[in-house]
Amino acid sequence: AQKVTQAQTEISVVEKEDVTLDCVYETRDTTYYLFWYKQPPSGELVFLIRRNSFDEQNEISGRYSWNFQKSTSSFNFTITASQVVDSAVYFCALSEAGSGGYQKVTFGIGTKLQVIP
Amino acid sequence: GAVVSQHPSRVICKSGTSVKIECRSLDFQATTMFWYRQFPKKSLMLMATSNEGSKATYEQGVEKDKFLINHASLTLSTLTVTSAHPEDSSFYICSARLPQNTEAFFGQGTRLTVV
Numbered sequence: 001a002q003k004v005t006q007a008q009t010e011i012s013v014v015e016k017e018d019v020t021l022d023c024v025y026e027t028r029d030t031t032y033y034l035f036w037y038k039q040p041p042s043g044e045l046v047f048l049i050r051r052n053s054f055d056e057q058n059e060i061s062g063r064y065s066w067n068f069q070k071s072t073s074s075f076n077f078t079i080t081a082s083q084v085v086d087s088a089v090y091f092c093a094l095s096e097a098g099s100g101g102y103q104k105v106t107f108g109i110g111t112k113l114q115v116i117p
Numbered sequence: 118g119a120v121v122s123q124h125p126s127r128v129i130c131k132s133g134t135s136v137k138i139e140c141r142s143l144d145f146q147a148t149t150m151f152w153y154r155q156f157p158k159k160s161l162m163l164m165a166t167s168n169e170g171s172k173a174t175y176e177q178g179v180e181k182d183k184f185l186i187n188h189a190s191l192t193l194s195t196l197t198v199t200s201a202h203p204e205d206s207s208f209y210i211c212s213a214r215l216p217q218n219t220e221a222f223f224g225q226g227t228r229l230t231v232v
Contacts, residue, residue, distance in 0.1 A: 037223075043208060045161075045223040091160065095221075104151065105212070105221055109160040 002027045004094050006108035013082050014116050021077040021111045023092030029053075034068065034075045035093040035105065045091070051075065082115045089113070119145045121213050123224025130201055130231055138196045138227045140211030146191035147213035151221065152184075155208040164209075167194040201231040 003026040013019045025034065036048040049059065051068050059066045063080045079086055092108040120143040130136045140150055148169045153161040165186050166174040173186035183205075185197040194213075198205050210226040 035221075042225075043210075043228065044225040045210065045212075047222070104163050104166060106163075107161045112158075 002094050002096055002106045004092050004108035006111050008111045010112045012114045016081050018080050019082050021090050023075045025073050025094045029096040033095045036077050037091045039089040084115050084117050087115045119222045121222045121224045123211055127228045135199045140194045140224050142192045142213045150194040150213045152196050153210045203231045206231045
């Protein structure tokens with residue numbers, strides 16, 4: 001069974017601070033995919049990143065960076081110099097590369113980030 | 118990226134009535150679509166997997182007769198909440214996966230309120 005844990009339910013930071021959102025996952029598969037999604041107040045899910053289990057390279061995209069560590073089963077997300085527009089709920093998710101033609105995505109409970117001006 | 122359109126974005130219906138939510142993949146064919154439900158301040162819970170041309174696969178605890186799923190074409194899946202009750206009020210969101218691709222694209226979601 002797959003499981004995603006986001007221990008931080010809510011985080012508040014002051015604008016321009018850096019913030020890291022934690023994600024720990026559990027899976028028995030050796031091939032799997034990890035995701036981060038952003039859900040602004042409007043409700044839609046915005047795809048941020050996908051990482052497969054064989055690629056442990058960290059990734060940076062603008063103010064966003066991700067740290068994937070298989071040894072600790074973690075896929076943490078850091079926002080540098082946070083902005084008010086970053087305020088949203090962020091979901092970490094896991095998809096195992098199962099058979100049968102589909103791989104369902106399991107979401108963590110989400111971390112609500114509030115960036116205070 | 119691929120676009121998934123969900124309609125309506127908001128719907129209010131009376132108890133006892135049925136409401137249909139559509140999920141369309143606009144620029145790709147999706148043999149598989151997923152339906153999720155999100156309770157307030159909760160995560161997204163997978164309700165069912167919709168397979169084109171066959172019956173949907175429901176997750177444990179989801180009532181098949183309550184939440185009817187039809188995946189009639191490669192670009193359209195519908196979720197019908199039958200005999201709606203106030204406890205069915207929730208945010209429903211669909212996703213579609215590109216063939217040969219593990220990335221799932223999500224619709225905008227539908228906020229259902231049953232009064």
